Amino acid sequence: MQVAIIGTGYVGLTTGVALAYLGHRVVGLDVDAAKVNRLQRGEIPIYEPHLAELLQLARKNLTFTTDYATAIAPAQVVFIAVGTPALPDGNPDLTYVRQAAQGVGWHLGQNFTVIVNKSTVPIGSGNWVETLIDEALKTRAHNAPPFAVASNPEFLREGSALHDTLYPDRVVLGTQAPQALELLHTLYQPILEQNFTPPSFLPRPAGLVAVPLITADLASAELIKYAANAFLALKISFINEMAQLAERVGADVTQIARGIGLDQRIGSQFLQAGIGWGGSCFGKDTAALIATARDYGLGMGIVQASRLVNAQQRQWVVDKLLQTLKILKGRRIGLLGLAFKPHTDDLRDAPALEIAQQLVERGVGVRVHDPVALPRAQREWQKLEIQYYDNVKTLAQDCDGLVLVTDWPEYRDVAWEELAPLMRHALLVDGRNFLDRERLRQAGFTYLGLGR
Numbered sequence: 001m002q003v004a005i006i007g008t009g010y011v012g013l014t015t016g017v018a019l020a021y022l023g024h025r026v027v028g029l030d031v032d033a034a035k036v037n038r039l040q041r042g043e044i045p046i047y048e049p050h051l052a053e054l055l056q057l058a059r060k061n062l063t064f065t066t067d068y069a070t071a072i073a074p075a076q077v078v079f080i081a082v083g084t085p086a087l088p089d090g091n092p093d094l095t096y097v098r099q100a101a102q103g104v105g106w107h108l109g110q111n112f113t114v115i116v117n118k119s120t121v122p123i124g125s126g127n128w129v130e131t132l133i134d135e136a137l138k139t140r141a142h143n144a145p146p147f148a149v150a151s152n153p154e155f156l157r158e159g160s161a162l163h164d165t166l167y168p169d170r171v172v173l174g175t176q177a178p179q180a181l182e183l184l185h186t187l188y189q190p191i192l193e194q195n196f197t198p199p200s201f202l203p204r205p206a207g208l209v210a211v212p213l214i215t216a217d218l219a220s221a222e223l224i225k226y227a228a229n230a231f232l233a234l235k236i237s238f239i240n241e242m243a244q245l246a247e248r249v250g251a252d253v254t255q256i257a258r259g260i261g262l263d264q265r266i267g268s269q270f271l272q273a274g275i276g277w278g279g280s281c282f283g284k285d286t287a288a289l290i291a292t293a294r295d296y297g298l299g300m301g302i303v304q305a306s307r308l309v310n311a312q313q314r315q316w317v318v319d320k321l322l323q324t325l326k327i328l329k330g331r332r333i334g335l336l337g338l339a340f341k342p343h344t345d346d347l348r349d350a351p352a353l354e355i356a357q358q359l360v361e362r363g364v365g366v367r368v369h370d371p372v373a374l375p376r377a378q379r380e381w382q383k384l385e386i387q388y389y390d391n392v393k394t395l396a397q398d399c400d401g402l403v404l405v406t407d408w409p410e411y412r413d414v415a416w417e418e419l420a421p422l423m424r425h426a427l428l429v430d431g432r433n434f435l436d437r438e439r440l441r442q443a444g445f446t447y448l449g450l451g452r
């Protein structure tokens, strides 16, 4: 099938590369000319495992452009995958979705096209997207072509984006137009039926034979996305609240997580207590859900509480440093990990930034390390007075403490025994309860977890 994807960010690029690998002809469309130039040269502008390799395999089916006419006119399916960042009042900024919808309306071809909203947008957005396309079509000279708008929320996680796209837990399609449903069913058939040959570097999970398809009305599909993110966010906040109590009563939250997670009704994922969630979506989407509910007179107390707990977790790390070192001014602290989670260089709402800002404000000399996100941090955090290190050992020299902020697997392999003697205070705050506590203690560290 002929597919256009508007927006070549984390979601658009991953979707485009995956669909091209599955045999569809895909055009990636973006207003960022520099990004499109790099993609045309086969370069990936973000760090996402296996994306470059899959792009190479899919290249014959994949082109990139900044030109709406080239991408939209021949497409049978058009995805809108542009950003929807949060506004100060919690509502998402829908400017880019509006621009994309208008661009679609001005350039639709004459055959039936389904426009699929993959951006995370408030409930009811499918309807105004349809109106915008209709209005743009009216400005054109010839007869308006037939089209339908559908919602297809995205559930991929950064760091495992391609895995999540090729092997999703479910596909959700929100539309009541049979022709749209038929086209999208054909588009997703290889994923739904799992009948494609997996790339060698992304093997199919054992036992996966088919992916469930959920068909829903537009509003339900849009709400499914927000409900999923809010639930995941509150699962993390729940275990973080337990961590706060566990610490006070002398219990270990990692044991609590295991003890409740093996109950299949609860499930063991998203129960890793620590400095809480960051990233471009949980904060933005919980705020948007609350803003939408406010319009309907609902308070969303549970979602509100999960945001409150999350904010406290970042502060907890700074409090621990203060309690142990007594004075923070003039200290030297090293942060291990800057990205909001491992296997990405994404710094949007990264807890590391807030922790670094707080420490700098208190007169701490802050040193930072990250396996992949350093160059991006140097570009994006220019105003912050911190020192960047590409070597953990050099960073630790003469430090008063280290904070593990991102649970990159390589931090498990650090030669901690060699680091402790180099530091002024061999103190480690494990913000993800991730490292081997006994090993750190044997290496001479004062190890502090969160809630254990």
Ligand SMILES: NC(=O)C1=CN([C@@H]2O[C@H](COP(=O)(O)OP(=O)(O)OC[C@H]3O[C@@H](n4cnc5c(N)ncnc54)[C@H](O)[C@@H]3O)[C@@H](O)[C@H]2O)C=CC1
Pocket: 006, 007, 008, 009, 010, 011, 012, 029, 030, 031, 032, 035, 081, 082, 083, 084, 096, 099, 100, 118, 119, 120, 121, 154, 155, 156, 157, 158, 280, 281
């Ligand atoms: N990042 C993630 O892990 C996930 C994101 N989402 C949602 O997907 C949407 C996109 O998110 P990301 O991919 O992270 O955003 P992003 O910021 O990485 O990429 C958005 C892209 O859209 C382009 N763009 C903006 N306006 C445009 C226009 N009028 N025409 C063409 N291109 C335009 C930008 O230049 C940028 O390259 C958001 O609504 C987000 O909430 C959903 C699931 C996962």
Ligand SMILES: O=C(O)[C@H]1O[C@H](OP(=O)(O)OP(=O)(O)OC[C@H]2O[C@@H](n3ccc(=O)[nH]c3=O)[C@H](O)[C@@H]2O)[C@H](O)[C@@H](O)[C@@H]1O
Pocket: 120, 154, 155, 156, 157, 158, 159, 229, 232, 236, 269, 270, 271, 272, 273, 274, 275, 276, 277, 278, 279, 280, 281, 282, 340, 341
């Ligand atoms: O809408 C989105 O953008 C996406 O948001 C999340 O994906 P993502 O933010 O990429 O990453 P997650 O793996 O969910 O992690 C989010 C944050 O929660 C933190 N986290 C995660 C799990 C956990 O147990 N504890 C915990 O603190 C991570 O460190 C990270 O900061 C969802 O998991 C995706 O399903 C969704 O598509």
